[in-house]
Amino acid sequence: MSAVQMTVDADGIATLTMDLVDRPMNVLNEALMAPFAEFIAKIEADTSIKGVILTSAKREFLAGADIDMVFGITDPTLAFEVAERLKQMLRRLELCGRPVVAALNGTALGGGLEVALACHWRVAINDPKAKFGLPEVKLGLLPGGGGTQRLPRMIGIQASLPLMLEGKELNVEAAKQQGIINELAADKAEMLAKAKSWCLANPKPVQPWDDKKFKWPGGDARHPAVVQVFAIAPSMAGAKTQGNYPAATNIMSCVYEGGIVDFESGCRIESRYFANLVVSQVSKNMIGTLWFQLNSINKGKSRPEGFPKSKVQKLGILGAGMMGAGIAYVSAKVGIECVLLDSTIEAAEKGKAYSAGLLDKAIKKGRETPAGKGVFLDKIKATTDYADLAGCDLVIEAVFEDRAIKADVTKKTEAVIPATATFASNTSTLPITGLATASVRPEQFIGLHFFSPVDKMPLVEIIIGEKTSKETLAKGFDYVQQIKKTPIVVNDSRGFYTSRSFATYVMEGMALLQEGQHPRSIEMAGLKAGMPVGPLALQDEVSLSLSVHVMEQTKKDLAAEGKPYVGHPSEPLILKMCKKLNRPGKKAGKGFYDYPEAGTKGEKKLWPELTTVFPLKEQLSQQELVERMMFAQANEAARCFEENVVMTVADANIGSIFGWGFAPHQGGALQYINAYGVSKFVARAEALAAQYGPRFKPAAILVKMAGEGKRFE
DSSP states (O other), X not given: OOSEEEEEOTTSEEEEEEOOTTOSSOOBSHHHHHHHHHHHHHHHHOTTOOEEEEEESSSSSBOOBOHHHHHHOOOHHHHHHHHHHHHHHHHHHHTSSSOEEEEEOSOEETHHHHHHXXXXXXXXXXXXXXXXXXXXXXXXXXXXXXXXXXXXXXHOHHHHHHHHHTTOXXXXXXXXXXXXXXXXXXXXXXXXXXXXXXXXXXXXXXXXXXXXXXXXTTOOTTSHHHHHHHHHHHHHHHHHHTTOOHHHHHHHHHHHHHTTSOHHHHHHHHHHHHHHHHTSHHHHHHHIIIIIIHHHHHTTTTSOSSSXXXXXXXXXXXXXXXXXXXXXXXXXXXXXXXXXXXXXXXXXXXXXXXXXXXXXXXXHTTSOXXXXXXXXXXXXXXXXXXXXXXXXXXXXXXXXXXXXXXXHHHHHHHTTSOTTOEEEEOOSSSOHHHHGGGOSOGGGEEEEEEOSSTTTOOEEEEEEOTTOOHHHHHHHHHHHHHTTOEEEEEEOOTTTTHHHHHHHHHHHHHHXXXXXXXXXXXXXXXXXXTOSSOHHHXXXXXOHHHHHHHHHHHHHHHHHHTOOOOOOTTHHHHHIIIIISOOOBGGGTBSSEEOOOTTOOOOOEEOTTHHHHSOOOSOOOHHHHHHHHHHHHHHHHHHHHHTTSBOOHHHHHHHHHHHHOOOGGGTSHHHHHHHHOHHHHHHHHHHHHHHHOGGGSOOHHHHHHHHHTOOOO
């Protein structure tokens, strides 16, 4: 069966319906493009056809390019030809001499929207779930089907640049306001009727850019107002991306260069910049991890089979601090009844107020209503009474990182919750197996490690204790997906995967400061590496006092187990900053940075005395600083994989990006090693170990892989 079907009604209006066989969504690949091109030829040749409606038999319109196909391209010439072929097909469509309407029955992203932009008119069903945009930048690419040329000519350069540079996905109302969609319809029948009416009323339409009188909305690339945009935009993008994302630069180049030439030339320019990105290491990294590996996780690759899908109806949360309050918010948001428990009603109500604050912000932005806020907050009960936990399917403990406190709340909770309920700890470092000893049902005890702020961070690290059952893991996995987060599954270990690997980044930054590297150079190297924040600023966020607590707890635990404690070179600095200098971090208003007083405006600034307290010595190159911080993280991730703490490459890569912000353009911690070259990585790690200490010694698994010529798959 052909992926495109054509019917022609009595009025001569042809309807092309896309329906790709054996795919849940339509994508631009050979199976779709070949029949599409054939029907365009038929339309060109058949004078009885008076108009064309392009729509889809799927739930969505068209998802975009076939990522499998794009990912497989390694020859820039082929990438250029693929882009040119799609453009030529769309150009024939818009120049066929008949009105062409895109009847958008659902989402149109990337190449899907580019196809719609090549139509003369766009009618969409008013579905709040439908998304429209050009998000290619999120995979290290740019729109290759004429998007960088049509969209700016349609809505203006200034309006279109943010959509492409940020990869924004608009809902149908926003797309209509932007001028991307022309008309809305209540349902499919009305959409098709409006599409036909427009065809009959506009027998000879011309795209704006094909009109001899065409003027760019807001001016072309030479217009004074637009020149100002291009004078500022590259430096703003550079500050944000540190040159790690060539897609941003290429998009701006396409729009600028396309803005001083004719449409056809602009399209060829776009194809060249597209080809440059398709074969780049950055796009291969990002597609491999943020598309293929992320999709495999979200489809439940790490979820045990044989257990029915579960849903949490009532959730108990122990501790109403930042983490507990955030967990309550994301859970109530999807309709779960929440019991937020703390030792005082004031603390519990303060935790509930966190949700109220977020909802007030949403109301200001028009994303929520006062009535909706009331319904939302009714889902959260603030309490001090453990009896209110009765009937909970799941209880998440988010109290202070202290074994005795955690054991106490576990026992009190299990006394009132159903025998079938799951108990989870939100600990970030304490082994789950040890915490589960306080439980009378350790097989129903699991770790659910959230990241702060919970409402923004997309990941939850699920930790399996020695006695955690597969059914409990399945329930935990289902809950994480229920609250629309991405789950990764790891085995029990001190610090688990994310905390353990993340710690190496901030600790290496502090070790560099201890050695006499300039704090500003350290912070800039972190940003240049692609990390969201410099290591010193990040340590201030986490707080040095917490690091001291974790250090002391780890020493006690290892002593109790009869194991040696191996310190890190940064530890003397942590103790000095926290205990001697009384600069424990952001919460206290002073750490590596000085912070403005609460309630006052101002920016944080590096503490001027840092270079006095830690005198400067011979300065290393930025590349040396970058590699030390990146190698520390990647090597630790490899050790976690070697020890089976993290069990899949996908979980390791996604966990590193979504959990602690490991440079997304590198595709994750293990992909960083792949792209660097395993053998080269091992050799460089050995050199770093010889110069800076045994913490850089390459993980045994890497040495073995290098010898066998293997990589992480």
